[in-house]
Each structure stands twice: as C-alpha cells, then as structure tokens.
Amino acid sequence: MAEPTTKRVTSADVARVAGVSRATVSYVLNDTPRQTISAGTRTRVLDAAARLGYSPSAAARTLRTGRSDVVLCLLPDWPIGPEVGSMLSQLSSALTRHGLTLVVHPGNRQERPMTELWKAITPAAVIAYTEFSDAEIAAMRSAGVAVVEAVPRRRGRSSAVPQELVGRRQAEHLIRAGHTHLGYAYPDDQRVRFFAEPRLAGVRAACVAQRLPTPVGLTVPLDPAAASDAVRRWQAAGVTAVCAYNDEVALAVLAGVRGAGLSVPADLAVIGVDDIPTARLADPPLTTVTTDQAAVGAHLAAAVVAVMSGRAAPELPAPDIVRVVTRGSA
Known part of the structure; x- marks a missing residue:
C-alpha cells in the first residue's frame, strides 16, 4: 500500500475555512497597507490560518517581496x-x-x-x-x-x-604571573587549524614583545598517557606554564600533570580557551579565555x-x- 502523502495547506484552504477570498487572506497575512478589512474578517482569517497550521511559502514570499x-x-x-x-x-x-x-x-x-x-x-x-x-x-x-x-x-x-588576540590574552596573563618560559598545547585535530595557528601566533607575539624565549609547542591528544609525555618534555625544557589551544586540550594537560606526579599550578600553570561548563569543575578549576558570543x-x-x-x-x-x-x- 502506498504511503499517504501530506498535502501542504494553501491560502485557498484558509480562504475556504474563513469564508473570504484568497486576496483577502493575502492582505491580512501580509498586513498589506491601505486595505479596508474589518476586524471581524481579519480575526476569521487569522483563526483559520492558525487552525490549519498555514505558513506562507518562502519561495512565494521571495518572489512577492523581491528578497x-x-x-x-x-x-x-x-x-x-x-x-x-x-x-x-x-x-x-x-x-x-x-x-x-x-x-x-x-x-x-x-x-x-x-x-x-x-x-x-x-x-x-x-x-x-x-x-x-x-x-x-x-x-x-x-x-x-x-x-x-x-x-x-x-x-x-x-x-x-581575531584569534591572535585570544592567544595574546593567554600569554599575557601567564607573563604577568611571572612565567618567562611558556609552552603551547596544540590540538591533534587538523580541522581546527583555523583557530589553533593564529592563537599560537598570538602567544609567540606576546613572548617576542617581552623578549622571552619562543614557546615550546607540542601536540597534545585527548589522552592522559600522551599528555603526561608532553608534560615531561615541557618540564625538561624548563617550561613553567602552558597555553592550551582550548579547554578540552587544557583538561588533557591537567590529566597529564597528574599522571606525571606533578601539581597545577605549582609545577605547571595551565590556561585554556572557551570557558566550557566543565572548566570550572576541573581540579584545580581552569583559568581560561572567553569570548562574549x-x-x-x-x-x-x-x-x-x-x-x-x-x-x-x-x-x-x-x-x-x-x-x-x-x-x-x-
């Protein structure tokens, strides 16, 4: 048996239920100026349209209005x-x-x-x-x-x-806190390079402005063991604070610090981006950069x-x- 088809409600259906012409339906629903339509007729049309679930065709509206x-x-x-x-x-x-x-x-x-x-x-x-x-x-x-x-x-x-500004905000916060050798936790998802590369450029620019060493950039997957390996490499390089690409990567770094037997922020300070809901639930709660969406x-x-x-x-x-x-x- 063929599946029943749903017929689209048209202005003709509204006109029939309201007992008016299609032109009157059009005038009422489009609030056309300079048309003399009584309050009673207007109410009947609006009630009929609501009862039938009528919505004007977007294509027809575009043709009518030109936009x-x-x-x-x-x-x-x-x-x-x-x-x-x-x-x-x-x-x-x-x-x-x-x-x-x-x-x-x-x-x-x-x-x-x-x-x-x-x-x-x-x-x-x-x-x-x-x-x-x-x-x-x-x-x-x-x-x-x-x-x-x-x-x-x-x-x-x-x-x-400007994502460079986001990265600069991260680095400037850490530099004001006294950190002089920064790391950058780069994501392992290449789809977000649009954000990650300019953020890293902003971190680098802040370090150049303060004549600090170039940030040590490492890719950090969302995996505790891999994050712990990155933390150990930062420690060996003298890094004391890390700018993470975003809060998810920052949470991975926090897990990596714990896995390496270290603590945040005493051994390694961490700052993320986005202020996702779980950022405030981290241990310790995550410092982050947010944008007013x-x-x-x-x-x-x-x-x-x-x-x-x-x-x-x-x-x-x-x-x-x-x-x-x-x-x-x-």
Whole structure:
C-alpha cells in the first residue's frame, strides 16, 4: 500500500475555512497597507490560518517581496563544540530580531561546491567562515546576495574574532604571573587549524614583545598517557606554564600533570580557551579565555543588516569581548 502523502495547506484552504477570498487572506497575512478589512474578517482569517497550521511559502514570499529572509552561514568542516554552538545560537536569536532566518551548513568544498549551496537556497545574505575567491564573492553580490566575511582577509575589514588576540590574552596573563618560559598545547585535530595557528601566533607575539624565549609547542591528544609525555618534555625544557589551544586540550594537560606526579599550578600553570561548563569543575578549576558570543552574534547580525542595506559592516569591538577568566590553574 502506498504511503499517504501530506498535502501542504494553501491560502485557498484558509480562504475556504474563513469564508473570504484568497486576496483577502493575502492582505491580512501580509498586513498589506491601505486595505479596508474589518476586524471581524481579519480575526476569521487569522483563526483559520492558525487552525490549519498555514505558513506562507518562502519561495512565494521571495518572489512577492523581491528578497529572501534566509541568511546562509557556511562553516568549514569544524567540530561543533560548545563555543561554536553558542555562537550559532546567539547569531540565530540576533537575526530573528531583524526578521531574518539563519540556515547553517557545516561541511567542506569536497562534499559539495559552495556555489551550489547559495544558488540552491538563494539567501538574502551569506556569512562565510570559509574562504571564497574574489570571483565567487563578486558572483554572489551580482546575484543580489550580501556577503559578510567572518574569516581574516589580507585586505579589507573582517567580522572575525581575531584569534591572535585570544592567544595574546593567554600569554599575557601567564607573563604577568611571572612565567618567562611558556609552552603551547596544540590540538591533534587538523580541522581546527583555523583557530589553533593564529592563537599560537598570538602567544609567540606576546613572548617576542617581552623578549622571552619562543614557546615550546607540542601536540597534545585527548589522552592522559600522551599528555603526561608532553608534560615531561615541557618540564625538561624548563617550561613553567602552558597555553592550551582550548579547554578540552587544557583538561588533557591537567590529566597529564597528574599522571606525571606533578601539581597545577605549582609545577605547571595551565590556561585554556572557551570557558566550557566543565572548566570550572576541573581540579584545580581552569583559568581560561572567553569570548562574549552574545556580542559576536549581535555584531554579525548587525553586519548582515548593514551589508544588505548597502552600508559598511560595523567594526567588531574585539578587545572588549575577549577576556581572561581567572581560576586556580594559572
């Protein structure tokens, strides 16, 4: 037996239940100005639409208004952890306040060309966390798609949080605490190089500014035995404090310190990034660098609205939203 099909509710269905014309349904649901519609008729239409679960077709609305309300956010092949998830949640809420709908596509160019995605969805705007060529950006803009770049670029303004600043905040905190020989715990997941490499560059820059030795960088898997080996190598090199790529890697370093029979922060201070919920439950509680994701989401939404209106995107107040949360590990 064939599976039953679900028929989409149309404006004609709403009109039939409300006892009005389809034009009247359109006028009421779109709040069309300069139409004389009684309060009773308006109520009947709205009640019928609610009872039937009617929602206007996005494609039809785009044709009628000449503009989609969809904002397409293109992510690289990133692991979606607490920080990225928080950013997307805050961005979605901020866009909703502007009457826009967020659609997120995680993946990479090998799975499906990015040009196919934006052409299939025809969004009002694209937030790109992946690199586009100048030709690709020009093609989107020619099609009326606003483009907000959330990756650092060689020229022009970016809406990206500068990850070098995150690394500098880590190193500066440790240097102020008196540490002069730092280590860097690099992740073993190559998908996050987008974040890890500039953070390490920021740590190095802070050391150069203070004329300190180059940080000793080691890859630290999320494995206690491997982390203990890294801790022993840092100890042999005279490292007294470690900047970890993120809180998960920092927690691995804490486990490695315990496995090596040492203590934090007496033998090795540790600072992470992201302030994930488990950071405050660590032993000792983890000092970390956090970014105000509500501010990031609001900024990206404002950038989308500005670019859609033909204005320049506002500048991200990065120094104000990246800060150290001091706890017991450093």
